[in-house]
Amino acid sequence: MRILVGMTLIAMTTAAAASGPAAATERREHGAHRHGHATLQAALDGGQLEIAVEAPGMDIVGFEHAPGDDAQKAKIAAALRRLGDAGAMFDLPEAAGCALTEAEAEQEALADAHGQKADAADHTAFHAHYGWTCAKPEALQTIRVRYFEHFPGIAEIDAAVIGPSGQTAQELTPQSPQLQF
Amino acid sequence: MNAPLLSLALKSLINRKATAILTIAAIALSVTLLLGVEKVRSGARDSFANTVSGTDLIVGARGGAIQLLLYSVFRIGDASNNISWQSYEELRAWPEVAWSVPISLGDAHRGFRVVGTTAGYFEHLRYGRRQALSFDAGQPFADLFDAVIGADVARELGYVVGDRIVLAHGAGAFAVQSHDDKPFTVFGVLARTGTPVDRSVHVSLAAIEAIHVDWQSGRPPRPGQAVSAEAARAMALQPKAVTAVLVGLKSRMAAFAVQRRVNTYADEALLAILPGVTLQQLWDAIGGLEKALFAISVMVVVTGFMGMTAVSLGALNERRREMAILRSVGARPREIFLLLVVESGGLAAVAAAVGAAMLYGGIWLARPFVQSQFGFHLPAGGLSAYELALLGLVVLAGCASGALPAYLAYRRSLADGMAVRR
Numbered sequence: 387m388r389i390l391v392g393m394t395l396i397a398m399t400t401a402a403a404a405s406g407p408a409a410a411t412e413r414r415e416h417g418a419h420r421h422g423h424a425t426l427q428a429a430l431d432g433g434q435l436e437i438a439v440e441a442p443g444m445d446i447v448g449f450e451h452a453p454g455d456d457a458q459k460a461k462i463a464a465a466l467r468r469l470g471d472a473g474a475m476f477d478l479p480e481a482a483g484c485a486l487t488e489a490e491a492e493q494e495a496l497a498d499a500h501g502q503k504a505d506a507a508d509h510t511a512f513h514a515h516y517g518w519t520c521a522k523p524e525a526l527q528t529i530r531v532r533y534f535e536h537f538p539g540i541a542e543i544d545a546a547v548i549g550p551s552g553q554t555a556q557e558l559t560p561q562s563p564q565l566q567f
Numbered sequence: 568m569n570a571p572l573l574s575l576a577l578k579s580l581i582n583r584k585a586t587a588i589l590t591i592a593a594i595a596l597s598v599t600l601l602l603g604v605e606k607v608r609s610g611a612r613d614s615f616a617n618t619v620s621g622t623d624l625i626v627g628a629r630g631g632a633i634q635l636l637l638y639s640v641f642r643i644g645d646a647s648n649n650i651s652w653q654s655y656e657e658l659r660a661w662p663e664v665a666w667s668v669p670i671s672l673g674d675a676h677r678g679f680r681v682v683g684t685t686a687g688y689f690e691h692l693r694y695g696r697r698q699a700l701s702f703d704a705g706q707p708f709a710d711l712f713d714a715v716i717g718a719d720v721a722r723e724l725g726y727v728v729g730d731r732i733v734l735a736h737g738a739g740a741f742a743v744q745s746h747d748d749k750p751f752t753v754f755g756v757l758a759r760t761g762t763p764v765d766r767s768v769h770v771s772l773a774a775i776e777a778i779h780v781d782w783q784s785g786r787p788p789r790p791g792q793a794v795s796a797e798a799a800r801a802m803a804l805q806p807k808a809v810t811a812v813l814v815g816l817k818s819r820m821a822a823f824a825v826q827r828r829v830n831t832y833a834d835e836a837l838l839a840i841l842p843g844v845t846l847q848q849l850w851d852a853i854g855g856l857e858k859a860l861f862a863i864s865v866m867v868v869v870t871g872f873m874g875m876t877a878v879s880l881g882a883l884n885e886r887r888r889e890m891a892i893l894r895s896v897g898a899r900p901r902e903i904f905l906l907l908v909v910e911s912g913g914l915a916a917v918a919a920a921v922g923a924a925m926l927y928g929g930i931w932l933a934r935p936f937v938q939s940q941f942g943f944h945l946p947a948g949g950l951s952a953y954e955l956a957l958l959g960l961v962v963l964a965g966c967a968s969g970a971l972p973a974y975l976a977y978r979r980s981l982a983d984g985m986a987v988r989r
Contacts, residue, residue: 431819438823546844548819552620553843555851 419511421445422541424533426558429548430526430567435484435518437476437529439469443493443510445539450510466491468536469514476516477530483521490515523550526567534560572898576906579889583882590875591918597871598922598961601864602954603929606945607937608857612850614943615641618762619842621693623822626650626658626829627811629836632845633852639670639811640842642680642763643941646672649808654835658812661828663821666691669809671775674746676734676768678939679720683775683806689715691815694760704728705755711774711800713754717765719938721756728753734768734778746778749796761944773804780804814839868961871918872968875911879972883979890980900980907973908966915965919958923950 424441443450446465453459468474469491478484491514520526533540543558549567556566580587618640627635628648637644649671659667668691671683682688689700689707705728708715716726726732730753735745751770759765777799816822822841829839890903898906927947934945950958 427823429820429823434820436820546823546841548822548841548843552616553822553841553847555844555847557851 422539424540424543426531426543426545426565427547428529428545428565428567430523430550431548433520433523435520435523435526437516439475439512439514439533439543441512441533441537441540443512446512446537448539462493465512466493469512472516472518474536475514475532477532478518478520479525479527479529481522481525484518484526485520486516486518488515488517528567529565531558531563531565534558534563571896572893572902572906575893575896576910579886580910586878586882587914590878590914591921593874594868594871594915594918594961594965595921595925597864597868598919598958599925599929601868601957601961602923602926602950604857604860604864605954605957606926606930608861609951610945611941611943613946614761615846616843617695618943619846620695621691621697621815622813622842623816623819624814624826624829624839625811625842626814626837626839629838632838632840633849635811635838635840636842636845636849638672639813640763641941641943642672642682642767647810649810650812650837651808651835652806654832654837655809655812657834658814658829661825663816663818663825664814665817666815668692668813669772669806670811670813671772671806671808672810674734674775674778676720676732677724679717679724679766679768680763681734681768681770681775683770683772683809685772688769689757692764692813694762694764698760700760700764701758703756703758705753708754708769708771708774710752710754711771711777711804712749712751712796713770713774714751715755715757715769716753717757717767717769718759719765719935720768721753723935726753726756728756732768734770749778749799761946763938763943765944766939772806772809776804776806777802868964872915872964875914875965876968876971879907879911879969880975883972883975886976887979887983890976891983894980894983900977903980904973904977907976908969911969911973912962912966915968916962918965919961922961923958 419442421442421444424439424445426437426439428435428437446469447458447461449458453462470489472486472489491512493510493512531543531545533543541559543563545556545558545565547554547556547565547567551567554566558565619636622640625635625639627639628650630647634644635647638647655667655669658664666687668684668687670688672680674681674683686707689702692700694700702715703718703721705715714732720726731750732753733745733747733750751774757764777796780799780802814825816825826839826841829837893903893906894900930945930947937943937945
């Protein structure tokens with residue numbers, strides 16, 4: 387935990403140092419970044435289902451600096467491959483008849499003061515986006531989110547869900563990984 | 568157990584009516600508290616959820632999501648900052664946006680909020696199960712100084728279409744400055760919704776500008792500089808800022824993308840919230856408090872029953888002769904036991920009924936206050952299955968708390984027989 391806090395501090399100070407002198411119109415803005423917490427957004431409308439997930443690099447590959455050696459590069463590549471495998475990340479009910487239409491994952495440096503995505507950024511997040519078309523969306527009551535099985539670093543997923551019955555916020559944990567519609 | 572025995576028992580209870588009534592009152596109060604906590608909890612949730620049913624996004628100034636939700640929709644809590652009219656115009660033109668309704672808060676009329684908005688408010692706002700607003704009388708505002716009032720405003724202040732009303736600057740019943748130079752005409756009365764709309768006075772955004780047009784630096788005009796209502800009509804009453812914008816989208820799928828776009832909007836620090844999601848976050852935040860309240864009310868019920876047990880234990884000695892008489896008319900010891908258990912259970916049942924009745928009385932009395940202070944409508948409704956189960960548990964607890972004195976009475980009547988030995 388102390389190492390984690392330390393790393394966060396270092397990351398913050400380097401990000402601040404990197405911003406340096408800037409134009410007067412510059413916007414200084416930082417989003418939240420919390421280790422152990424991933425966020426998920428799911429929307430279901432008609433037969434269309436979309437899910438987007440953002441997770442801190444720390445929880446996916448165990449480090450947030452630029453890959454230093456081939457082993458770390460391989461780790462990131464493997465993580466991206468795994469994140470892109472929608473079937474491994476989610477269990478959709480068979481009855482809903484959902485066909486995957488897109489699945490993509492990318493590693494993104496959290497924008498620093500300039501909004502630039504420096505390769506050497508110290509704070510990174512993984513983004514994954516998935517889309518399905520479902521023949522029977524009414525059968526889509528719950529979706530099991532399997533991120534916890536693949537990435538033990540994730541302790542909690544804050545989910546925002548928009549479904550036929552309205553909007554809800556849900557908190558997923560390894561003990562209750564079901565997304566409810 | 569035979570009928571004469573029951574009638575004797577009832578007479579005995581009537582003989583002890585002062586204690587019985589006090590016991591019932593104590594338990595009934597605790598039952599009211601128990602049910603009340605549950606009613607307020609479920610009432611708040613349903614009412615809040617009903618109020619935001621048709622809005623996909625709420626856009627306001629950057630700040631706390633819950634604060635924006637509470638202020639813009641429920642009109643409670645601290646005011647959020649305003650956003651510029653220009654940002655609203657830009658947002659309105661986005662292709663994903665199906666409709667948008669700006670609202671401007673800050674004025675009041677005799678304790679009721681004044682909401683500056685557009686005619687789209689009456690067309691797009693939804694409540695409950697996506698029901699549209701409807702008019703009991705009149706129609707949406709047409710003229711600059713027209714007002715549309717909610718059902719509670721009309722009922723409590725006795726307004727009908729055609730009445731003239733004066734708005735006051737600032738919220739609250741004791742607003743210092745009134746806009747008495749520019750009176751409004753009630754042009755429409757909305758049907759009851761059970762949402763904060765019932766307690767709002769709606770005017771056009773231009774009207775909000777008009778009543779402040781001659782104010783300087785937030786102060787009323789100096790003598791001689793006031794602009795008359797007629798002159799205000801001729802002026803360009805373009806709002807410069809609004810409090811929040813309610814947004815409906817063409818497709819639900821776009822909600823997250825539009826939210827992100829608003830939250831990263833470069834020209835102004837804006838915040839978009841998904842009302843249903845923010846509401847859930849609010850409930851999650853106060854969930855622990857609800858549990859604590861429930862635990863406390865359960866404790867109060869338990870205390871009530873302990874009092875009842877203590878009273879009936881205390882009365883046991885005095886009732887020895889009574890027990891002996893009951894035995895002499897043919898009551899067996901286990902019937903004596905049953906009699907005391909039934910007595911406690913019966914008292915608990917009466918208390919549960921009285922408690923439920925007091926609850927509905929309380930709801931009826933507290934409703935206007937709750938609606939104005941906390942922004943939600945307390946539904947009277949019937950008792951839910953859960954509430955009926957709670958009442959059943961209360962009666963069971965009554966029987967259980969009668970068991971100890973009943974057991975002692977049983978033992979004694981075995982020992983004493985029909986005579987009382989002293």
